[in-house]
Amino acid sequence: MDKVLEVKGLTKLYKNNRGVRDISFDIYKGDIYGFLGPNGAGKTTVMKTIVGLCKAQQGEINISGFNTVNHFEKAMSKVGCIIETAISYEYMSAYDNLKIASRFYDGIGAKRIDEVLEMVGLISFRKDKVSSFSLGMKQRLGIAAAILSKPEFVILDEPTNGLDIEGMADVRNMLISMAKEQEITFFVSSHLAHEMELMCNRVGILNNGLLIKEGTIIDILKNHASLEEFFIEQARNSRGDLINE
């Protein structure tokens, strides 16, 4: 299978010595890969480093075969992402926000902008300023900006964070249908095990800056009642390992 993302030995530590150590994993075409871990486990750090917001101390990251340090433009040309929160220019309309993003890609014009606004249910607010949007609307606009360029790979950090139950279900269903219909590969993070179980086909468990376990949801559910149970077991085991060490 085609590797969309390849992370090898990624280490990124902050001044306070927190961060992530020796993270290696691959994401294949068609995956909805989930990063599950508590707050502060290092999920966002890994994602930030992949898209170049942070610089790694060690390790290598390739997206669609392109190294993100040496060939940043090529590596990012087929990537869409939301890191931390969906940020937009508040003083601009939803349409103008997407217009700004569209200029980096060939063949993305007004038609495609309206198409993605329609997809995320914001078409009737296209000319409204983002400052008047609710959190859920901003999140949906962020998703529209992430998928605007018809990317092959989309990275979403806590895409359902701050959303209500209905909003969470909307985003989840949107991702699942996009993965199926448009063959987009997703890399999402969350601290909600149930969310990941419903959305992903593969997950990586991150705890205290280490990737402690990886597996497919199908395999995990063969031996465990839920992903949550699996997560708690893995987190306890890893604490045990640390104590034993």
Place this chain on the structure above:
Amino acid sequence: MNSLKANFLNETQKMFLKSKVAACFIIAALIPIGIALLIALLHNKSGILAVGSTGFPVFILGLFTSVLLPLFIFMWAADIFAGEVGEGTLKIMLVRPITRFNIYLSKIMALSFAIILLLAVILIASLISGLLLGGSGSQYLAGLNGGIKAHILAIVPMVSLAIAAAFVAQFFKSSSGALTSSILVYIIGRFLPIVIPMTSKVLLFSYTNWHVLWLGTALAPERLLYAFLIMLSSSIILFTAGFYLFDIKQL
């Protein structure tokens, strides 16, 4: 689209959608008109003509290049660099297929473009309002000629100031901090030569009115070249240092 061109358009669009920037342009258009009205009024009352229509555009430019234009430039640079870091909007560009160098360069290009437009607005406003000051057609034409030349020349020091302001902005995470510091650095730069006269020769800030050097009857080519080289070299150093700080930024 080429990523540099794409982001130059983006940065320009972003700048002009801000009411702050629009306000600068309105102020720039109104000041020459206001001053011309004041001069015409004084002339009518006292019979003294402080500035004729020939010297008016250059006189107005002198007012702008010392105080107002640097202030506007510092404000814009603070907004598009430090302001975006503070608001978190810088990330929007950083995760698109564009290198940090092209982002930095396109921001400086957008600033330069806004400076050129603003100088054009000041020139047009002072030419129109110069009509209020009377004078013969030939006097007015002389003013037009000198005015155009001076305004084109003013682009050089103003763009250098933008590059300097962009460098200062790299140390801050809010536009207000960057703006205050740029103003402070500028004030120190302007007043330092009073204390240490030697510094006037090497400081970028001493050349904001360099268009005046070009307008005298006796041109001194070596002084012009010297001034140009100081601005050019300061710009290169500050651009490189500013980009370095921008490139190592971790968000």
